[in-house]
Amino acid sequence: MTVDRLLPSQDARDLIELTREIADKELARRADRHEREETYPSGLFPLLGEAGLLGLAYPEEYGGGGQPYEVYLQVIEELAARWASVAVAVSVHTLACFPVFTYGTDEQKSRWLPDMLAGRLIGGYSLSEPQAGSDAAALTCQAVKTDDGYRITGNKAWITHGGIADFYALFARTGSGSRGISCFLAPGTADGLTFGRPEEKMGLHAVPTTTAHYDGVLLDSSRLLGSEGEGLQIAFSALDSGRLGIAACAVGLAQAALDEAVTYAKERQTFGKRIIDHQGLGFLLADMAAAVDSARATYLDAARRRDAGLGYSRQASVAKLVATDAAMKVTTDAVQVFGGYGYTREFRVERYMREAKIMQIFEGTNQIQRLVISRHLAK
Template sequence: MINSQLPVELVALTDEQRDLLDLCREFGAREIRPVAREVDEADTETPWDVWRKAAEAGITDFMLPTAYGGGGATDVFTQCLVQEELGAADAALGNLLTSNGFFADPVLELGTEDQKERWLRPLTGPNPPMTALAVTEPGVGSDSAAITTRAERTTGGYRLTGQKAWISNGGVAEYYVIFATVDAAKRAKGVTAFLVTKDRLSFGQPMKKMGQRAIINTEIFLDDVFVPEEDRLGAEGQGFQGLMRTFEISRTVLAASATGLARACLDLATSYARERVQFGKPIIEHQAVAFRLADMATKIEASRLLTWRAARRLDAGLPCATESAMAKLTASETAMFCSWAAVQTLGGWGYSREYLAEKWMRDAKLEEIEEGTSDIQRMIIARSLR
């Protein structure tokens, strides 16, 4: 059973938010959880059936502005509420179904009205394409200012040359935001964003991943790819600014996803501990198990509150690099702890594929790596203390 309890005494939810949460909770129970194992074992196949059902329900575009046909839940707080509920069903599928929001963030931050209309409106409705952000390179991970993909000016636009790695939805997405540099010596001040369609790109084979297999990851190869000037996002050198804003939002939303994953682990472990009898009583009555569950519940609550704090700051237009890093760090490590704790509580059954605990443990590891590893989040937090 998917836990539906949120500490609403802290933040009163609107009727619209409650309806959206009910929709996501029901969709998660009906369409996500039952196929989570099947999608994981399919490995490098995109679950288009779930994607289309989510689009018809309004889940893939709920975060897009109504001006472009979206659901209008543009505030990060609501996005976090939704992401936690979807993550409680299955984080891998939940992250896939809302991935168009990550593409939309830099477009909304840097794009012209014409670009927003051309690139965001197609993402709404019952049959939207998938989208992707392309930042990471084989030799460039979290240091986005060190991007080496080149953007060279030419008549009418730019030529992009370089290679991207670990791109989520690579090869299955139709639209891409590609981050390149107009001058590598300028580092952050040279980073520029470009909107590119799939037909101009080449892709590597889907990567064989440890977890979150619902999302395909590939390399992208750019060999003198022409991009018209009208498809540059913002001015030259503005891409890094848009990317940092996107990271603050995405790290916060991913913290909500990790919190949902941790919730799923607690629900499973608690349910099992109530039913499993050892030494004449349910194992939930054994101190070691009870204390482990208590630690899980406490860490989940702390993760949620840090996530909500970061979301509220973002919605208020306040600086949020430190707060989003705190939320991402705490929630991702909580997801990893809770998935371990669920496997530990279930014992041999947790180690088997009979239950989803082992899958969630593999999924949780990505939460500590993507959008900047836990070490990077600690660096961001430590920098704020100097």
């Protein structure tokens, strides 16, 4: 089903139409095969970059699309409705560009952003570590100052696009305590940087997730973003935006599951009528639709606050929490609508269910989102 979107301009409407055209032509036809075979879609991200879809949330002066965040997120949702792996990777790329745009000097922005936003450089986000996921202040990867810059030693984990990305927004320790973490722009081909075997994941098979090992990697001082000790501030401000990206991905995935369930329910007949006409099934589908619409409203509300320059950290956590929980429920119910067939790989809904699970975990688990929300309420 094509979502009837409320968009702020004709440019935005044209952009959504372009996104749908590309998503139907380039994503929908390839997703099943790449997810089944666990192969990377080579050439796809440069194509998205050429179409202008990798820099939408950033200003035109650096080669971005200059679009409001609410429009960018609806583009992400359209991509996710066809292929969640790709949409998540686009969201992560946008997240990886954030430290350069927000904390970089004019020279750093001019040097790197045009290629990033055009898709000539694809990014990854490297915050988590094997023993420091949600507890970002517990990072142990070290950045020791040298005469020319920094020497990076340590391990990172759960890196989307790991081993393939051209650059990583890297967070490493330059001092002690929570104020001793700094942010760097690490090139993907740096000497001494190696990646582990891709994780054998439940879903999102087409884009690898890996560990990384920094064995005395040398970064020159121009690759420090912001000041020493600003790393956690950079990471957390970036994650507010990144959580909205994941919320949009979750809504797109849930919408796809709802669409497949409705289509099947209108075709499948039992006891002499379509199963959608049985009240038990019809009400289930109605609840699924209400969950999708409600989740979409939460991420759009947060995005509009962001666009207006208002605080939106709590709303971003609400959107991520609501949208990803809704995606898990809607995809599970979609499998139920299909009955036994939903449990087979003949239909996509089992994949959607597997893909939804991780969205409750990354960019801050939903337990962390509840912690963020409760702390805002306590202030």
